Amino acid sequence: MEFLKQNPFVVLSPEGKEVENTSAETIHKLFVDVFDDFKSIPEQGHVFLNGPRGSGKSMMFRFLLPDCQLIDKKKTQYNELPFFGIHIPIKLTSINNPEFDLVKDFGDYIFNEHILTMYFAELIFNSFTTLNYNNLEKSTDDLTAEIVAFYNKSFVRKLKLCGWNNQEDYDFNPKNPKEAFDIISQICFEVFTEATQYLKRNVANKSKGDQSSNVIYNGALCDYLSFLYPILKELKKLTIFPNKPIFLLVDDADNLSESQTVVLNTWVSYRSNAEVSLKISTQLNYKTYNTISGTNIDSPHDYFDINILSVYTSSKAIYNTRIRQIVQKRFEYFFERIDIDPEYFFPQDLNQIEEINKQKKLIAENFEKEGRGYRENDDIQRYAVSNYIKSLKGNSKSGHTFSYSGFNQLVNISSGIIRHFLTPAAKMFNNQYRNLKLKDPAIRYVDITQIPPSVQNEEIRDYSIKQIFDEYDKLNQDINQIKSDPKYLSKVERLRNLINGLGGLFHSYLISDRSERRVFSFAISGYPDPDLIEIINLGIRFGYFHKHTIGNKEGTGRTRLYILSRILAPCFFLDPSSFAGYKFFTSEKLLQATYRPDRFIREMTISSSDLGDLTLFNNQLDEN
Known part of the structure; x- marks a missing residue:
């Protein structure tokens, strides 16, 4: 990826499509499982993965997709994988239009389950159009024939049972697997669109006070148990897919409406995880754990609950090691070398270290008379930096000249959120490249092997202040x-x-x-x-x-x-x-x-x- 070849710290942001568009080879090279509980996600069972924006949830889900798993498991066929992951991003789109909350008298849960079901189905079948159909064990003609049989015997049959009656509008005679899945995806999208248009029209009528012009809905009403779940079970019988659990990687589920959240919780409560496992990421704003029946889903009874930030607050050493691994992998990819130490690349301010060491020496010398703790090292740890910052008060207001620099310092400041390390680091890199380019126009990106403390301090201060003001x-x-x-x-x-x-x-x-x-x-x-x-x-x-x-x-x-x-x-x-x-x-x-x-x-x-x-x-x- 060119953007990774211009800056080793660029954030692979799902909002900017970098995660989806980054090759599986690159993702696999850069991926680090940043917390011990990551191994629980690929196991059978429903999982809630909780963490703030920028904590690495989307990167984890990207790693669980089939193209990355083929590399990780050293397999050549999709049907050899231990699971099959499908990404279901929940974005602020037509699925959760807030105006739909105005319509509470049109079968709230029934309709929201239908909308959610068809939204999932459209994304599932669309994801199959991106698979690599070269080098399959079976010929593409044979696989296409399998999909045609699935369409007629399973997909259409289930959709008709849910009230769909538009089969005559589609001539299902695909030439290859990609075209077959594309047609099925389009059908799901049109069923989804029919439902959302119905809601929009009734919302428009209600907002005008025209209750007499409510639109009548005569389309399909699909749900998880009667449509989505059996369809996924039948899909696993196609020779391209493994007869193993399908993982639906539901990303940013906080964006669902409250009614849709209740529907998703109800799916979790069915405990269908032997066939289909729901891996649900949230940004700590999940609206409810209620189900349609009024009961709650609970951990560990119904799902496994993971908080990404627990690795930071429970063990800084583990988090520091993970960030070090992330940086080293990016250095290896960017510089095509493995001998660059992160602590060398992000050096500390040596003058500041020298001054803090003087404070440590003073504390040690005066410990017998003025010590407050049980041990000398306790006082040194507690007061050396504090005394140094106090000493700066005479030179500038509020200790402004304290330097926030050095790899370990930057890791501490990132506070368990990977993006809080990578984003300012990327700005530091760009700043240093710009500075060197002004002095030497021939400078290349790979010529930057160290970020001066002054540049680190400038960028991390600016980033920190923006958290209060810009955010x-x-x-x-x-x-x-x-x-x-x-x-x-x-x-x-x-x-x-x-x-x-x-x-x-x-x-x-x-x-x-x-x-x-x-x-x-x-x-x-x-x-x-x-x-x-x-x-x-x-x-x-x-x-x-x-x-x-x-x-x-x-x-x-x-x-x-x-x-x-x-x-x-x-x-x-x-x-x-x-x-x-x-x-x-x-x-x-x-x-x-x-x-x-x-x-x-x-x-x-x-x-x-x-x-x-x-x-x-x-x-x-x-x-x-």
Whole structure:
């Protein structure tokens, strides 16, 4: 891929079609299973894969598609694979037009299941048109004959049972497998379109107040059990496909309407995973786990639940190793060399390291008289960077000259989201290429073998600040959210205030004389206010917070721990190097921060003490 040959850190974004358009060979070369639970996805069973935008979900699904699996499993035939993956992206298109929610009296679940079924079917058959039909064990003529038999005996029969009566409109005499699947895909699309047009017309009539002109629907009504599931079972009998589970890789299921989400949950509840497994990715905004019957689907009873960010918050070492592997694979592809060390490519600021080492030496020399911890190394870890940032206050405002550079520092800042590493790294690479090109027009992309600390620091600061300003502007322009939730804009503004309050307070702690200065997390003491939890959950959904559990303050149970994303560290001049400590707040104080962050910072700084602060060790975290 040319874009990967111009910049090794380019993000393979599904929105830009890079993931779909990238060759299987390239995907296979670059893929790294970024978390231990990845092996659970290819196993039989329904799976929910949860993580913020940019955490690698689409790349994982791309790796599970047949072309990549042929390479990974060293096979030549599709029917030799242990499963057959089909990508089902849920995008903001006609499938989930918010205006459909206006029509609640037209068989809500029945119609939404029909729409979802035909949307899936159209994508499934369309995906078969992209398969490689060369070098098959059977001739293409024989396979075409199999598909014709499937069409007549299974597809048409099932569709007729669901009320379809348009067979005479189609002359099914395909010349090859691709043409056969293309015709079937087109039929599914037209059945889908007939249903959505019916809804649109009735929505239009209702919006005009014309209840007497409701359109009558006489088309098919398909569902999972009577159409999609048996069709998929019959497809597995075609010689090109393995007689193994079909994986429907449902990407970004948060985009489904609430009714469609209920329908999808109902499919999960059927436990048809021996034949068809649903692998469902979400961006932490899945609307409900209800089914049509009113019951909930539960993990692990009905599905296996995976949170991608758990690898970061439970073990930074594992996440660092994964990012290192991703970078090394990209270097190998880009430079066609394997001897470039990521730490060499992203060097630390040596002057800063020297100054921090001086602070470490001072702490060690004064430990016997002034030490606060049990061990000398504890004080060095807690206070060296803090003291250095404080020393910068005399040279510039708020420690602005602290350098966020070095591979490990950039990994920490990415906070478990791969895109938070790759996107700024790509900008650093482009910046350095531009700088060198001005000095030497003959410079090539592959001549860049190191990014100076100053360039790293400039780009990661800019990226961090944009998370507060540019990303919030995008949230404020989300028309669908604004329509569906009258309080949405207020929630976004209050979330921004909360983040500014916490970020500002944590910076004041860092440059204070407190014993625990590196605070990045907080918990709520007492009963958590529902209004506050709603704001915090919005922050989790957008990737500003991660959540886990810890022992509560009274020692009688467990409570939620909320970790501020380290991508905000450069914006608030924080030290992203460890999980450090956490602070208990009352709901009242945090609610104050959602309205008046400056007052929250001022009052919490004045009343600041180490009471209510605890040091956070990795083994205290429970994933939840």
